[in-house]
Amino acid sequence: SALAQPPSVSGSPGQSITISCTGTSSDVGGDIYVSWYQQHPGKAPKLIIYEVSNRPSGVSNRFSGSKSGNTASLTISGLQAEDEADYYCGSYTSTSIPYVFGTGTEVAVL
Amino acid sequence: QVHLVESGGGVVQPGRSQRLSCAASGFTFSSYAMHWVRQAPGKGLEWVAVISYHGANKYYADSVKGRFTISRDNSKNTLYLQMNSLRAEDTAVYYCARDRVVDTIRGGYGMDVWGQGTTVTVSS
Numbered sequence: 001s002a003l004a005q006p007p008s009v010s011g012s013p014g015q016s017i018t019i020s021c022t023g024t025s026s027d028v029g030g031d032i033y034v035s036w037y038q039q040h041p042g043k044a045p046k047l048i049i050y051e052v053s054n055r056p057s058g059v060s061n062r063f064s065g066s067k068s069g070n071t072a073s074l075t076i077s078g079l080q081a082e083d084e085a086d087y088y089c090g091s092y093t094s095t096s097i098p099y100v101f102g103t104g105t106e107v108a109v110l
Numbered sequence: 111q112v113h114l115v116e117s118g119g120g121v122v123q124p125g126r127s128q129r130l131s132c133a134a135s136g137f138t139f140s141s142y143a144m145h146w147v148r149q150a151p152g153k154g155l156e157w158v159a160v161i162s163y164h165g166a167n168k169y170y171a172d173s174v175k176g177r178f179t180i181s182r183d184n185s186k187n188t189l190y191l192q193m194n195s196l197r198a199e200d201t202a203v204y205y206c207a208r209d210r211v212v213d214t215i216r217g218g219y220g221m222d223v224w225g226q227g228t229t230v231t232v233s234s
Contacts, residue, residue, distance in 0.1 A: 002154070035210075035220035037155070044205055044227055045147075045155065050220040088155050092218035097157075098169050099145070099218045104154035 003028060003089055003102035010108040011079045019105045021072040021089030027100055029070035033092035036065055036074045040085045049074060076107070084109045112136040112223050114206050119228030122196055132189040132206030132225055140164070140184035143209040143217035146191045148202035149227075158204070159191065162215045169216055174200075196232045203227040 004022040011017040021028060021036075028034055036049035047056055049065040052072060062077045072091075076083055089102035118130040132144070146158040159170045159180040168180050179192040189206050205227045209217035 033219050044224040047220055047222045050210060056222060090220065097171060098160050098216040099157045101155040101157055
């Protein structure tokens with residue numbers, strides 16, 4: 001089933017926020033292949049973190065990822081208006097279903 | 111420039127079939143596993159299916175298993191999703207996406223290239 005994320009997180013410009021993503025030992029906790037995606041309204045998702053903490057070329061270093069046990073986290077530092085979007089985690093799984101997404105988190109910049 | 115372009119969406123009646131296509135360009139299509147991901151209106155992302163780089167291995171979400179078939183034609187750089195016995199709950203934007211790592215059988219390493227999506231509406 002889907003990885004658990006908080007429905008919404010908010011912060012003021014310049015602040016830092018953290019989004020959690022909780023799974024099981026068969027997915028998040030079982031390997032390093034946790035990714036994060038950013039999706040603006042009406043747009044396709046964009047990969048912003050892969051392998052727990054790596055950023056693709058061109059992604060701001062204000063985005064960082066980490067993992068502890070069955071929970072992964074995405075931190076956005078120096079929050080900006082353009083960071084308002086939905087964020088999804090995703091993970092490799094060792095089950096018969098190769099991939100699972102999180103439930104999604106809406107980030108609001110106050 | 112790396113690009114994925116989906117097509118084939120539209121309005122279809124419940125119980126009927128629809129085939130989606132995804133045209134790839136700007137990279138060696140035959141080296142990557144490819145996914146279909148969907149998003150129902152106002153809902154989150156749902157992984158649908160993945161096909162290995164050579165096309166021999168296919169995996170499906172339980173919600174579509176037995177009704178949907180993923181396939182690819184590496185000579186045409188094109189990915190397909192054949193959807194049969196469509197239901198109202200299949201209504202969604204369907205995205206194709208490239209797995210990040212080359213030469214994998216079942217992917218799962220992250221999706222680094224996405225198409226713009228094509229909308230499928232199942233309604234009578």
